[in-house]
Amino acid sequence: MADTSGAPEPSLDEQIAAYQREFQDLDPQVEKVVSALSRLNRRMNVAYGRQTAELGMSNAEWEVLKALVLAGDPYRMGPGDLAKRLGLTPAAMTHRIDRMVAEGLVTRERDENNRVRVIVGITEEGRAKWLEAMRMATVFEEELLQDLSGEERHRLGEMLTRLLRRVEEAQPDAGGRLSDLD
Amino acid sequence: MADTSGAPEPSLDEQIAAYQREFQDLDPQVEKVVSALSRLNRRMNVAYGRQTAELGMSNAEWEVLKALVLAGDPYRMGPGDLAKRLGLTPAAMTHRIDRMVAEGLVTRERDENNRVRVIVGITEEGRAKWLEAMRMATVFEEELLQDLSGEERHRLGEMLTRLLRRVEEAQPDAGGRLSDLD
């Protein structure tokens, strides 16, 4: 447990001032956007982590449930596809599924038609926990954005998707790893 | 045999449609902002990871160097403070410093005045690598924002800091964990 007491994180502006002090050719406006994005994301993950912990699971497990639900109708996927979707190795997926089967969140069976394949499905309990996590997440997200008008939300979403498009075409390979399935 | 390889990540809009299909009371505008933020951050970390790898280090090591440089003049900190700043446990910090000392990026010495304390400092090589990483990072960040006008950058930064302020007051405890020092 990281002891967060003391040594307060510098404010965004303090930090940007420090960057400018040590690295002259830095555009403070760019840095402000990038640093705010990074910090915001960190805080969001902390919030999600607390919520999933309340349901007795981890963010990692939540992401598997998300992938299965979002996959749609049969709500089943192979470990390999899940691994690609979450950006981790098949080995990690094997272990993660082991744990989740033990906890009753998902099922694992062999495909009858092709006995090499394995199929992971979501259980009733898994779906219920996903739903509850979604409820908590949307409450948090609405609070997060409460200071922005409808018009502002629209503009913010539009700008972010523009940035996303730009970086996605610069990184065509999905570049998995560091997951954080959204 | 549908070549399922790739299992391409669904586009943002596809994913939001999936969310709406499975969870009716969801505000698509909110979800768009949140998901774009999350994806953007993931892509940024991938980009930084490639750059630091080019310099023969990891993002984790880069973050230690950042903390030391941003700390200012003597460019030294104790492992405990570093750990707080990066949001990890003192134990993890001990190991990380071990590796970085072995790689010649930082130094570790005992404080003369108080022999319980340890002081971590940055080496010439460490500073040089930090500088080179900063150069690469700023090039990437400028490319990322190239589609936004100065006015748009300003508005984006302002909105993000507003969100950040909101979440920071909801999570007064710095909430370390999941570091990603910005």
Place this chain on the structure above:
DNA sequence: GCTTCGAAGTTTAGAGTTGAAGTCTTCAGG
């Protein structure tokens, strides 16, 4: 001075991940 307490780091055990090697199944030739 001696003892006790608190602070700062390190060590240890356990969870989760990666990359590489291994297993099992399917499919295409020969």
Place this chain on the structure above:
DNA sequence: CCTGAAGACTTCAACTCTAAACTTCGAAGC
């Protein structure tokens, strides 16, 4: 059939992080 190659997952060893126990030093009290 039998063999070899490819695919899908699992197993194994090494690594990094967390939580908790431990060590050491410094500061008070008595």
